[in-house]
Amino acid sequence: MRILAYLAKRLVFVIPQLLGIVLVSFLLVKSIPGDPAVLMLGPTATPSAIAALREQLGLDQPLYMQFLIYVRNLLHGDLGTSWQTTRPVLEDLLQRFPATLELVTFSLLLAILVGVTLGVYAARNPRGWVARVSDLYGLSAGALPDFWFALVLIFVFYTVLGWAPAPLGRIDMIVIPPIPVTGILTIDALLAGDPEAFWSACSHLALPVLTLGLLNAGPILKITQSTMETMLESDFSRYEVLCGVPQNLVVRHALRNALPSIVTIISVLYGFLIGGAVLVEIVFSWGGAGQYAVQGVLNSDIYPVLGFVLFSAIFSLIVYIAVDLVYFLLDPRISN
Amino acid sequence: MSAVLTIDNLYKRFPIAGSKQVVQAINGVSLTIEPGETLGLVGESGSGKTTVGRCIVGLIEPTAGTIRFRGKDLAQRHQHKSELGGKIQFVFQEPNESLDPRMKIGDTISEPLLPLKYDRETRRRRTADALRLVRLDPDLLDAYPSELSSGQQQRVGIARAMVTEPELVVLDEPTSALDPTARAEIIDLLRRIQRERNTAYLFISHDLSTVRFISHRVAVMYLGMIVEQGSAETVFNRPQHPYSSGLLSSVMLPHPHLKIESTVSLKGEIPSPINLPKGCFLASRCPFVIDRCRHEMPPAETVGERHTVHCFRHSDVAATVPASDTFNVFMKEAERILGRAKPGGLASSLQ
Numbered sequence: 001m002r003i004l005a006y007l008a009k010r011l012v013f014v015i016p017q018l019l020g021i022v023l024v025s026f027l028l029v030k031s032i033p034g035d036p037a038v039l040m041l042g043p044t045a046t047p048s049a050i051a052a053l054r055e056q057l058g059l060d061q062p063l064y065m066q067f068l069i070y071v072r073n074l075l076h077g078d079l080g081t082s083w084q085t086t087r088p089v090l091e092d093l094l095q096r097f098p099a100t101l102e103l104v105t106f107s108l109l110l111a112i113l114v115g116v117t118l119g120v121y122a123a124r125n126p127r128g129w130v131a132r133v134s135d136l137y138g139l140s141a142g143a144l145p146d147f148w149f150a151l152v153l154i155f156v157f158y159t160v161l162g163w164a165p166a167p168l169g170r171i172d173m174i175v176i177p178p179i180p181v182t183g184i185l186t187i188d189a190l191l192a193g194d195p196e197a198f199w200s201a202c203s204h205l206a207l208p209v210l211t212l213g214l215l216n217a218g219p220i221l222k223i224t225q226s227t228m229e230t231m232l233e234s235d236f237s238r239y240e241v242l243c244g245v246p247q248n249l250v251v252r253h254a255l256r257n258a259l260p261s262i263v264t265i266i267s268v269l270y271g272f273l274i275g276g277a278v279l280v281e282i283v284f285s286w287g288g289a290g291q292y293a294v295q296g297v298l299n300s301d302i303y304p305v306l307g308f309v310l311f312s313a314i315f316s317l318i319v320y321i322a323v324d325l326v327y328f329l330l331d332p333r334i335s336n
Numbered sequence: 337m338s339a340v341l342t343i344d345n346l347y348k349r350f351p352i353a354g355s356k357q358v359v360q361a362i363n364g365v366s367l368t369i370e371p372g373e374t375l376g377l378v379g380e381s382g383s384g385k386t387t388v389g390r391c392i393v394g395l396i397e398p399t400a401g402t403i404r405f406r407g408k409d410l411a412q413r414h415q416h417k418s419e420l421g422g423k424i425q426f427v428f429q430e431p432n433e434s435l436d437p438r439m440k441i442g443d444t445i446s447e448p449l450l451p452l453k454y455d456r457e458t459r460r461r462r463t464a465d466a467l468r469l470v471r472l473d474p475d476l477l478d479a480y481p482s483e484l485s486s487g488q489q490q491r492v493g494i495a496r497a498m499v500t501e502p503e504l505v506v507l508d509e510p511t512s513a514l515d516p517t518a519r520a521e522i523i524d525l526l527r528r529i530q531r532e533r534n535t536a537y538l539f540i541s542h543d544l545s546t547v548r549f550i551s552h553r554v555a556v557m558y559l560g561m562i563v564e565q566g567s568a569e570t571v572f573n574r575p576q577h578p579y580s581s582g583l584l585s586s587v588m589l590p591h592p593h594l595k596i597e598s599t600v601s602l603k604g605e606i607p608s609p610i611n612l613p614k615g616c617f618l619a620s621r622c623p624f625v626i627d628r629c630r631h632e633m634p635p636a637e638t639v640g641e642r643h644t645v646h647c648f649r650h651s652d653v654a655a656t657v658p659a660s661d662t663f664n665v666f667m668k669e670a671e672r673i674l675g676r677a678k679p680g681g682l683a684s685s686l687q
Contacts, residue, residue, distance in 0.1 A: 235434035242393045244451035
């Protein structure tokens with residue numbers, strides 16, 4: 001019951017939060033110099049044609065009017081039209097956002113697997129070789145640029161070894177993509193019972209997921225290691241050791257106490273990666289939402305940018321609410 | 337004598353990271369504890385008393401010396417695992433940090449039984465017994481530590497230690513994180529358990545009035561050495577080591593009319609345990625110092641029944657420092673207050 005009451009309270013706050021995010025991002029995007037009308041019509045356009053297009057686009061209206069029109073359209077589910085793709089932004093994003101989500105989610109799962117495992121083993125023996133490898137790993141994962149690491153992986157696994165497919169999109173060109181249901185290719189392929197498409201999607205995911213997963217395991221590893229060390233040095237763990245409780249159980253109890261911090265860093269990374277994966281998306285021609293938004297920024301195509309911000313914001317809010325629910329499960333002190 | 341615990345010439349050196357120097361935390365500690373006896377281990381912070389306690393339960397490996405429990409060398413504690421299982425227990429200073437915040441009280445108390453391979457029913461029964469022993473409400477079995485007061489948390493810490501029916505419990509400042517009321521309750525509880533179960537305690541504390549109240553014998557530690565050891569009454573009333581005397585004179589008894597008079601005041605700061613002085617460690621601070629003290633470590637001298645002192649001039653100290661029965665008066669007063677709160681003891685009447 002307490003959880004439901006809490007959820008209701010959180011959801012009430014979502015509306016003003018989203019409105020605030022839209023307002024701030026609208027003002028920021030509008031302050032980027034560059035006139036879309038000029039860009040759309042090209043260098044040979046006459047001033048009168050530009051003025052006509054500006055009027056048609058509503059760009060001659062004062063800023064607050066433009067904002068109100070945008071919000072009114074939003075409420076009708078209209079996120080505007082991208083002049084680059086000439087398609088409604090909502091359609092574009094519904095196609096591209098799942099691509100990013102798939103990439104980021106699988107990367108994060110790999111990062112959790114690597115980070116938490118290494119972190120726990122490093123904390124179990126702070127002077128052992130795993131701890132030393134972890135220190136080096138955490139340092140290099142933080143220092144390597146992801147696009148560079150992606151290029152190295154492409155060079156090794158595609159150019160030299162030939163194990164990976166060409167870094168061109170999410171599925172082989174000769175493979176027919178499954179009917180979109182979720183937009184997430186691996187899931188759609190499974191739903192369609194199409195092993196060929198599933199395999200192709202997985203092989204295309206491998207290198208970008210390795211890139212993002214291995215590099216983003218760094219912060220998860222660091223947090224896990226330091227929290228686990230604190231927990232294992234705490235009196236309650238020491239007491240278990242002196243009573244002869246098996247080490248695996250001691251570690252499991254310590255991990256249970258360390259989980260809230262680990263979950264926090266994972267949720268922050270999840271929200272961050274939606275936009276932060278853009279360079280890797282570009283390297284692999286992923287066709288994801290981040291890539292779409294950056295194209296929008298570069299070409300004064302503001303509706304894709306705003307749409308992306310809105311999608312990411314909603315996604316982050318969902319992740320944070322989910323994390324709060326996880327806290328409820330993890331920490332009896334909150335739920336009581 | 338069939339002592340529960342015998343420590344013989346214990347040393348502990350901690351290496352300092354990135355340096356060849358070591359911290360000399362314990363420097364030749366010897367002591368014995370009899371069944372059902374409380375030995376109070378007192379000294380300033382940094383004197384090594386906690387390290388001694390942790391060596392006994394195996395949280396720290398000693399550098400040299402032997403610790404025997406019922407005659408068995410604890411250096412081979414793994415070989416005696418089945419006989420030792422749960423016979424030595426430990427209670428931490430911070431009740432809050434010593435309990436797993438995510439573990440229910442019932443599971444916390446029964447946890448020490450897990451490695452002892454009892455069946456579920458025995459564990460449940462013993463947990464209920466332990467909870468009764470420390471007078472906690474059975475409803476609390478399903479509570480989490482954060483729902484308890486620190487006094488209740490420390491009772492859980494004691495219940496968890498008592499659940500394995502130990503013969504010796506090392507209590508590392510179990511009352512210093514508590515307010516005076518909770519402290520009195522815990523001390524009362526510990527004494528009652530000792531009477532019922534004949535458990536021996538090593539009571540580590542810097543709170544001398546509490547130590548006087550609970551201990552049969554007292555060992556005074558200074559820089560990793562026990563400088564004086566004897567019955568609580570003798571050491572508190574007629575200390576023969578300048579350090580014991582100085583330490584006692586700094587006590588503030590929790591009673592408005594009781595004051596301790598002493599002529600011994602120690603100068604300066606406690607020396608660094610990294611570079612220990614030659615000779616007596618107290619020489620630089622001692623008002624009784626003679627030349628010999630600076631070159632030679634005074635050996636342990638037996639000055640009474642189970643009463644030893646490391647001081648060349650112990651008889652001069654005893655002659656100079658007036659015998660005081662302030663602590664006896666305090667004891668009687670405290671007993672009177674605790675007694676008046678019966679039946680059920682102070683603990684239950686204050687709940």
